Amino acid sequence: MLAAIGRLLLGMALVAACIPAALAAPTRVPVVAAAASVRFALADVADAFQRETGHGVRLSLGSSGNLARQIREGAPYDLFLSADPRYVEDLLRGGFTRDAGKAYLLGRLALIVPHGSPLAADGSLADLRAALADGRVRRFAIANPEHAPYGQRAEQALRHAGLWDAIRERLVLGENVGQAAQFALSGNAEGGLVGFALARAPALAARASAALVPSAWHAPLSHRAVLLNGADAIARAFFDYLSSPGARALFRRHGFDLPGD
Amino acid sequence: MDWTALWLSLRLGAFTVVLLLPVGIFVGRRLAYSDFAAKGLVEALVALPLVLPPTVLGFYLLTVFGATSPIGGMWEALAGKPLVFSFEGLLIASLIVNLPFAILPMQRGFEAIPREVREAAACCGMSPWRVLGRIELPLAWPGVLTASVLSFAHTLGEFGVVLMVGGNIPGETETISIAIYDRVQAFDNAAAAGMSALLLGISVVTITLTFVLSRRIGRRLG
Structure with a gap:
């Protein structure tokens, strides 16, 4: 019986020992915190970005207000896609973003x-x-x-x-x-x-x-994209990609209006 | 099926069980054998997460470990990343919520060992560690296994705390329970159904095991 428990503990220790290796991803995939309203469009844009550049992004979706709160609490996001410029302005004032970002969609x-x-x-x-x-x-x-x-x-x-x-x-x-x-x-x-x-x-x-x-x-649903302080090169590339002709075509197909049209 | 989320949950569960096992054995054994002044208080504290709403725990974790708190700031300075919205933060939350599931069954398991058996072992000159390894654990194993199974399954199902301190990041904090919630919002009911069925299956196995094992605790020495 002791042997059985020993084996159980040993097995668990082995599992635990393997975990750090599995945790340490070779390259960190940037996390895009995005308003839930762009869910389907953004998934298509992220797929297109991956096809063109070979880089993936991870999407974390929620309400813009909740995501902004999480950013203030230290959530490790790279890019914030807000459905309301107000949250971006608040974060800029709080020193959480590099700048005021850009308006990229009209909902x-x-x-x-x-x-x-x-x-x-x-x-x-x-x-x-x-x-x-x-x-x-x-x-x-x-x-x-x-x-x-x-x-x-x-x-x-x-x-x-x-x-x-x-x-x-x-x-x-x-x-x-x-x-x-x-x-x-x-x-x-x-x-x-x-x-x-x-x-x-x-x-x-x-x-x-x-x-x-x-x-x-109602007040305009002006979606704004902004890079957060921790953003890396891939996140910046994805930020730029949001205004590319390919991404704009995808957003338009999903029913968004675009600034500058 | 969201394999990333499933793998994350399995890792979280494994870590929780491995880290809580020694805690459960130590605390469960103390509670089973010793009488001390604050025992009632300790037992109450251990059981508290059973009734504490997970969102309340999540709120306090955000307050205590958030980026603006002293502890959160210290962690960020040391680890280079915030504690909340990270796997490590989820693990801490998971350890706290699972304390009763790890400790209480072990306490029952140790309590079921008659005092004479332990005394006889001590009289034979066995060291306390030897008694633990050769006598107590072999007798209390149904409690130990119940504790492991319950903590593991409960970790897979935890939702409220994860929602509060996790931030839904794929591969980092998006557990399978959160993935189900996310899939429903994405109108992907097929994926939600698959993952729900899996968790249902794991829960059925867990509860069956728990019942079988708890009957064993009573029977073998009763």
């Missing part, structure tokens, strides 16, 4: 309605107004306005349309806009306000209809 807000929902995909939100009045909408998904830019813009748009007070009680808040979209499509909500680029992703488009909400109803 749009869209109403998504899962197939089978009693709500119509009407970007003017007229049917949402009617549905709130007659009780067709019990749950409505947006991202958390506290720290998710798309959630903040959704709140602005709903306020602009005069629906905020009526819809407040029925909101389900996603941690980020990706989770809000997932809530809206899970069948537990009649619809939601999310990023247009997410709504266009095949996995979502197959299960929901989407309609653009007028961009004048």
